[in-house]
Amino acid sequence: MFMRVDRLITELPPPAQQDPNAAAALQELLGGKYGEMSTLGNYMFQSFNFRSKDKLRPFYSLVASITAEELAHVELVSNGVAMLNNGPDKPAADRKPGGDISKTPHEAMKDIRLASAFLSNGGGATPVNANGVSWNNDFVTTTGNVIFDLLHNFHLECGARLHKLRVYETVSDPTGREVCGYLLVRGSVHAHSYALALKKLTGVEIEKMLPTPNIPLAKIPECQKYLDEGSHRRLYTWSLEDYREISGIWSNDEVALPDDPPGALEVIEGMPDGGKIQQLVGVPSAFTPDYAPEEFYEIAAKLYKASR
Amino acid sequence: MFMRVDRLITELPPPAQQDPNAAAALQELLGGKYGEMSTLGNYMFQSFNFRSKDKLRPFYSLVASITAEELAHVELVSNGVAMLNNGPDKPAADRKPGGDISKTPHEAMKDIRLASAFLSNGGGATPVNANGVSWNNDFVTTTGNVIFDLLHNFHLECGARLHKLRVYETVSDPTGREVCGYLLVRGSVHAHSYALALKKLTGVEIEKMLPTPNIPLAKIPECQKYLDEGSHRRLYTWSLEDYREISGIWSNDEVALPDDPPGALEVIEGMPDGGKIQQLVGVPSAFTPDYAPEEFYEIAAKLYKASR
Amino acid sequence: MFMRVDRLITELPPPAQQDPNAAAALQELLGGKYGEMSTLGNYMFQSFNFRSKDKLRPFYSLVASITAEELAHVELVSNGVAMLNNGPDKPAADRKPGGDISKTPHEAMKDIRLASAFLSNGGGATPVNANGVSWNNDFVTTTGNVIFDLLHNFHLECGARLHKLRVYETVSDPTGREVCGYLLVRGSVHAHSYALALKKLTGVEIEKMLPTPNIPLAKIPECQKYLDEGSHRRLYTWSLEDYREISGIWSNDEVALPDDPPGALEVIEGMPDGGKIQQLVGVPSAFTPDYAPEEFYEIAAKLYKASR
């Protein structure tokens, strides 16, 4: 089971301007083969299907706990997509409720790369890649063979890193860049942790392949504050009581990757504090939350009051 | 963000025997259009994309908190699938490590309906339906229009109920029947809650359409214990601190559906206790966790010890 | 535009017994690459996209009018599928409304080839092939090049004939066989008509390739009555007033194919009389039309009365 916390894994700066094609690029990190839906889907189903959970507890706990972080990554990229599609979160002229919509107020949306993102989703995120192709079961590997699934996961995280780097290179908006910067640090942790798991089981020092691509995180300014706070050395249990056995793998005997700020690896019980989730102010002319939502707001206010 | 708890939302009885076609039927409730991946995917992306979250707090909180329960439902069905594919969780003759695999030990798997479930997933669950067709973005509706998305969700839960009823009618194994029975009760709660949300916003008493199909839960023996404990009147916040505003919608002023045991609706902060997750003992001849996993078990035991 | 007539293009004999796998085989003729959804989809979009309709009137009218017949073919196969999934149309023991559904009344459905046909569609037809794979845009060719589109259509009808023959060879039930027998005759007409259109435009006597496969219709007992009544020589306008120009292509100067009963080709204004559509009596235990539908029947009876 999973509990929910109404926080974002890291706070995103507001977008400088509406940039649907940047949002579409970010979709590659959400619904693409090497995107967050894939890391989520792979680890989630692997953890459900895991064999002999007790006998292989540290390995089960590793896959199970990272699953929870991937949910937060899916949320982070989705927020980034919606924010970039939306632009700065303040009411614009065309955003007042109940106005005249007959003057083609959203003509610009006709020419964006993934027009359905506006037409169907009102600028919201969906599990598709940068070309609009859906995430699907083809991206899920769950064989039940523990070495192979771990190897797959190591390869998946390396591939995810490459995709994050390339998306980062195409977006200039701070929102999109922050998403990439944060995920590069955390993705690096996950790649490292699967490498250590494989090393424990096979003796192969596969973590020496990292970083792949061979560019250190230090080259990405947006990674800096996360490196400074030691995020690259921390693995969370994402649980109040469970999954502590990951410290058998991500242990103090192991240290940070050579290119990163040095220090011992550490397991944190629980999860990061995270930051505030964006409000995403509605766009009445796009019928979000509706064309004339004032009445809804009043109803909601009353219900809110009643709930307290 | 989401925290993980290593418990199943309700404990499943062990399967009486291996029944891959029953597992395949259950897949309809996992990866089908009206399955749990769909309820999860719809509510998760709707909550990420929700507009004016603060102004519409009770409605946002409703969608956001139910998302967390859907994760537990995906987990429940996945466990059911894996258990039915696996059969009773005790070492069989062909399950001893390192034996002779040349005598076609899994010939029966050649004729099961979804052979890839064995060949590719070692009996594990994946996000596909009962015909092996993948879950995908076509099943996600997230428009940002609050009335429409709620209406969609109400329809989705009614459709999910219909599918659960039909799957229930095809499986005789206690594992599969328990999955259906439990989900019928909880799905009913979700349909009811979306109906109430729509009623608050539009005045239409759409909850009067329930139950759809028009069969009361009392007709399903497996639902009985859940009705007895009042599960049909409870909505969880699935959070330690957030989403309490759902009590503005699922309020004590509202009561259980007419066919169900009577009583006021209640919001529970937090989540249900849940039950134990199945171990899924490995099948070395199927290379889960591997052909000769003893060495892995020893390594894991040492790491486990080190983690304490 | 299209008007609808509540008749089936030919009347189907009731099935001897429920045979979901035969229904699944028939699905190949509905949603497969060479099935009726494909002939419909190709001709419908070709007719919508047709260039210089007036200048090429006889060719436009050919594609446009056959489109209408393909709708009737989609309807015919769909009826066949639903009938075979359903079995004989009389209330069985498990079909009485409001009974006990807890004894796994539809366990047999767990093992049928396309279980979703029961679980999701209650035995109804959907646009998928015999493996459950969806019909989609990949099966539509509409280039706007008149020679190429006609050549494609000729190839499509030949392929459709081959598939009909093979499905025919796998089903023993009279319902499924009648569907195949009828469609073989009409498909032959369509192949012939596209061949003549190509001959008019290019001089190539491509109709001499018919029949492909090289088995005469006379070998199929179910085709006999249709040959006897001359169906193989008739092309309908499927319209009250339009598309008569097809007689420039399917003209009296042309005769039946050598293997078929001889005679001149003829264009019929309008459509065939057709036969009665099956009622498909509901199965309350499968929630069709519902679990306890009597009240609905009463409401419908009153509304029916009011409408007269």
Add this chain to the structure above:
Amino acid sequence: MFMRVDRLITELPPPAQQDPNAAAALQELLGGKYGEMSTLGNYMFQSFNFRSKDKLRPFYSLVASITAEELAHVELVSNGVAMLNNGPDKPAADRKPGGDISKTPHEAMKDIRLASAFLSNGGGATPVNANGVSWNNDFVTTTGNVIFDLLHNFHLECGARLHKLRVYETVSDPTGREVCGYLLVRGSVHAHSYALALKKLTGVEIEKMLPTPNIPLAKIPECQKYLDEGSHRRLYTWSLEDYREISGIWSNDEVALPDDPPGALEVIEGMPDGGKIQQLVGVPSAFTPDYAPEEFYEIAAKLYKASR
């Protein structure tokens, strides 16, 4: 069965200019989840699979007759797409037959959003959405449960309305706007009719949710003439003799929705007059109908003459 009439459900004004991205936006209303292929596919298969047709006649007739109108809607959007891809229907310089094609005459098509629409379809419409993703069986719900299928259809029409509104807001060309304006009125009728059907069966006044989104048709100038003529109060039988029982549901006792011009609802036997279908003059340089089609025109003229 269906008969065809060579008229468009409403006449479309010629496009002001070639606008392939506007055509691509319109594709959302053709092949998208909430597009016309979906309304067609859902109602068509539901009507084929309908249980106990006689006992539930008014409901069967409702779904069956609206199916026919959806065909006309598919045709309308397809015509709009082809017209916008094509531009004004007069021979341009590059449209003369048999010329030099080596100077990259269609370079602009390289940069349009859905390039395959030109490369593969010569500007014709196909069943894909605004992102080029195919329509498919995932969009078809046909369960055989009458309440649920009607509820699904009500939700589908509401979703379709939302998508039409958004596409309308992105296109400035009169052709595309007319398509949206017309469909908004007729879609509203269909949503209303399914709401009334549900009300008859369940007592729930679900029509009070309309309009969703909550913007009245009067806000759309292109809807005005259709409202003036009372189109919003009319449901057609789309048949010469059948489906009259829909007047049990869409009855004179019911009136127009509050925001629309007032008046009693009325059932019209038959179909609307409709308007002229566009010729779509060929583009020889795009090989439609061919590179040097004059010979074809002569052949067709002779055949046309022969057919009279």
Add this chain to the structure above:
Amino acid sequence: MFMRVDRLITELPPPAQQDPNAAAALQELLGGKYGEMSTLGNYMFQSFNFRSKDKLRPFYSLVASITAEELAHVELVSNGVAMLNNGPDKPAADRKPGGDISKTPHEAMKDIRLASAFLSNGGGATPVNANGVSWNNDFVTTTGNVIFDLLHNFHLECGARLHKLRVYETVSDPTGREVCGYLLVRGSVHAHSYALALKKLTGVEIEKMLPTPNIPLAKIPECQKYLDEGSHRRLYTWSLEDYREISGIWSNDEVALPDDPPGALEVIEGMPDGGKIQQLVGVPSAFTPDYAPEEFYEIAAKLYKASR
């Protein structure tokens, strides 16, 4: 089995500039329904599945040998795609290894039509069409019926020609135009050869439909040198020793198509000489072959030396 030769079937001129949308247009000829993956996939599986290979040797050999040429066509289009995505093959400022990547060096890639081509493939070719939709089994027809499969192949080659012509009309870069020009000549040979095979078996002179579309190759300047060297009259065995029996079909008794330079048809044992394959110099800032690849180059140089 297949042997590989490190040569391209014809040498491509370097691109004048980076043009990802031209590359995307070319993708239609790679992964589209009528692209080279389709000709390859169809003939390859038909040759594997061919019945009574010895009894029908000339026909088997035809399909089998053309399969090999289609591999070379897939390679040719793929090279064209990669070259156009890449631009001229010389190190640009942003291509030096190990630099600062934080200044959004690939911002232009955010707005290209198929952004995943950069984000996921680093500008490489993949089996998708111009809209980014994947090649798949829907495009493969292999029925085992010899007449029908040949007819399908004839239609496929005609369709391929139409698509090549349209892509040609949208690209101005010499690389893309050369790909189209070459493939038009060779595609014409394949259409011709399947026509002759059908003629031998059925007597129908279907080759008289060629060229379809009805534009002669002479109209395409890029075809000229290939016509001059007689490429349109040559069919290769693509084998050292096998498939010579194709000369029973593509025989000296047959001559070139009327519009093309005259002469007898000829079978060439073996394959064309072909040309040099492009190097595709890496782009370190896109992590191809990596961010700082010098060390790899050194290792490779040593290994290369060791291999000699």
Add this chain to the structure above:
Amino acid sequence: MFMRVDRLITELPPPAQQDPNAAAALQELLGGKYGEMSTLGNYMFQSFNFRSKDKLRPFYSLVASITAEELAHVELVSNGVAMLNNGPDKPAADRKPGGDISKTPHEAMKDIRLASAFLSNGGGATPVNANGVSWNNDFVTTTGNVIFDLLHNFHLECGARLHKLRVYETVSDPTGREVCGYLLVRGSVHAHSYALALKKLTGVEIEKMLPTPNIPLAKIPECQKYLDEGSHRRLYTWSLEDYREISGIWSNDEVALPDDPPGALEVIEGMPDGGKIQQLVGVPSAFTPDYAPEEFYEIAAKLYKASR
């Protein structure tokens, strides 16, 4: 470019009987995520897209040459599928040309798992997996990053091995078992070779993870003769003149994996001798090559003679 040789990479024993479900199981090794179409598609596109081919020659040559072997593997599995669908290659009673087909001669095909394999492909192989789901671009990884692509390939070969083992365990027929046995040996070579490539570039001894799953080839009787002849130590160039640089990676300094028969690794210029391809005698009642093919055989015989 590729040349073709009319030989199978290893000769397959004839099937003991027709076993369509075994053929369907084998399809997992053809069109599944970890099947031969995937190894082919990945290496083929990686080799086309390879950056700085000259500078990284040994690595380029490795990927390029293995591509050719994967074609032979696709051919081998396809032959296995067709043979198992077909059964022993001798004319049966129902196989005589021109007979009566009205007695449901292929009723057994109605109940096989992948009925379309008969209905559409006449028992031929197609690029789908064991559930009938198509191979597609989702299975292709080609990033241009040399380390990552090699790591992906290593993981792909390990996954392929696991799938081969499982398919092997479900089929008792000698044809299917030989396919698996052969591919296990060769797949092991490919996994080993990618591991060595990674070791050269990164220093990580990743080959120590082999075999994964951890069962030695010696446990598979069908592998024995290939081990005896040293196939596990041989890498072919699959070329007359190119790709010799692979000996920089697969060098004599390296030896066989510890569990396999010992010896130095060796590069063979060229390809294996292979064996005879099955004739696949036609089934006239299934219209392969046609219903009454004698005339075709005569035509072919004459053409064959003319070709000599």
